[in-house]
Amino acid sequence: MSKRSRLDFKPTHYRASHWYTLKVFNGRWVFSSSLLHGSGHRLVWSGIARRAAAKGIHGLIDPLLTLVFPEDCRICGASLKTISRVPVCDRCLSEPQPLCAEYACSACRMPFVSAFPLDETGRCSLCRLGLLNFDAVYSYGSYAGTLRTLVHLLKFEKMHTLARPLSGLILRMLPREQRFDFIVPVPLHWWRRKQRGFNQSELLAKEIGARWNAPVAHALRRVRATTPQTGLTNAKRRANLRGAFQTASKFAKGALQDTRILLVDDVITTGTSAAACAAVLKRAGAAHVAVAAVARTDRRLDLPIFALSTAAAGGNS
Ligand SMILES: [Zn+2]
Ligand SMILES: [Zn+2]
Numbered sequence: 001m002s003k004r005s006r007l008d009f010k011p012t013h014y015r016a017s018h019w020y021t022l023k024v025f026n027g028r029w030v031f032s033s034s035l036l037h038g039s040g041h042r043l044v045w046s047g048i049a050r051r052a053a054a055k056g057i058h059g060l061i062d063p064l065l066t067l068v069f070p071e072d073c074r075i076c077g078a079s080l081k082t083i084s085r086v087p088v089c090d091r092c093l094s095e096p097q098p099l100c101a102e103y104a105c106s107a108c109r110m111p112f113v114s115a116f117p118l119d120e121t122g123r124c125s126l127c128r129l130g131l132l133n134f135d136a137v138y139s140y141g142s143y144a145g146t147l148r149t150l151v152h153l154l155k156f157e158k159m160h161t162l163a164r165p166l167s168g169l170i171l172r173m174l175p176r177e178q179r180f181d182f183i184v185p186v187p188l189h190w191w192r193r194k195q196r197g198f199n200q201s202e203l204l205a206k207e208i209g210a211r212w213n214a215p216v217a218h219a220l221r222r223v224r225a226t227t228p229q230t231g232l233t234n235a236k237r238r239a240n241l242r243g244a245f246q247t248a249s250k251f252a253k254g255a256l257q258d259t260r261i262l263l264v265d266d267v268i269t270t271g272t273s274a275a276a277c278a279a280v281l282k283r284a285g286a287a288h289v290a291v292a293a294v295a296r297t298d299r300r301l302d303l304p305i306f307a308l309s310t311a312a313a314g315g316n317s
Helices: 047-054 057-068 090-094 145-155 160-173 190-196 200-212 234-241 272-283
Strands: 002-009 020-025 026-032 136-144 181-184 221-224 245-247 260-268 287-298
Touching: 090 145, 136 145, 136 160, 145 160, 145 200, 145 260, 145 287, 160 200, 160 287, 181 200, 200 260, 221 272, 234 272, 245 272, 260 272, 272 287
Parallel strands: 136 287, 181 260, 260 287
Antiparallel strands: 002 020, 020 026, 221 245
């Protein structure tokens, strides 16, 4: 059993009901947020602390604490040796492997267990019927294992600092010779964005834009909150998303004419959300729409893909 000593204190500026714990663990001082509330992994704010957080203090203090007092890796639990704003160890960050499939659609890169669903040009039925509307897909790995956990930490645990390493995975898949006039994030409905506090696709798009030297354009608006896509067939997903996206007014009058666009999402499930966005962008004049995502669901995996929790499904983000 590790030898620990603990020092408890209560910062007056929060007047929080929770005591903060500074401990010595394996010979180093650690301000572990997991100790702040006993069982979980995040600091639980309550009462006045919650109101303070709403005023932005949480946004200021939390990254500072993470910076000064390294936590344990949020995936494998190993002690983080170096001070980093990303609370995941290098081993876990480098674990996700690119998705390799012997059979994949030549257009949307959807992996298949056999060549049966592909036509003589290598396209899947959705691409053959022109239902996906986009011209190319660049995604890194399967939405499973560590990569899925990393996306969840970004999206549901609000670990914004993971946007950089995750966008780095997308950048590895983008062909260097490609030029994009705009990087466009898949938008969230304003109510969903307000609930979550951010749009994970925007965070990824910002990182990609900065490193690809292309402007991020909020060219799309989600005008209709849709019911969760989980468990729906492709046709029902398309019907569910019909009319859900529009061009933002600033981009409605010719601003997208003949442009090449990289549409960014966190996860591609069936591609119907990206297809709905791509259709709107093409109607607004875009000449080429490529889709980029950290991960995509891999139907070859023996996973109950459509039984994933509603919150976890990328397609209903
Ligand atoms: Zn780890
Ligand atoms: Zn396809």
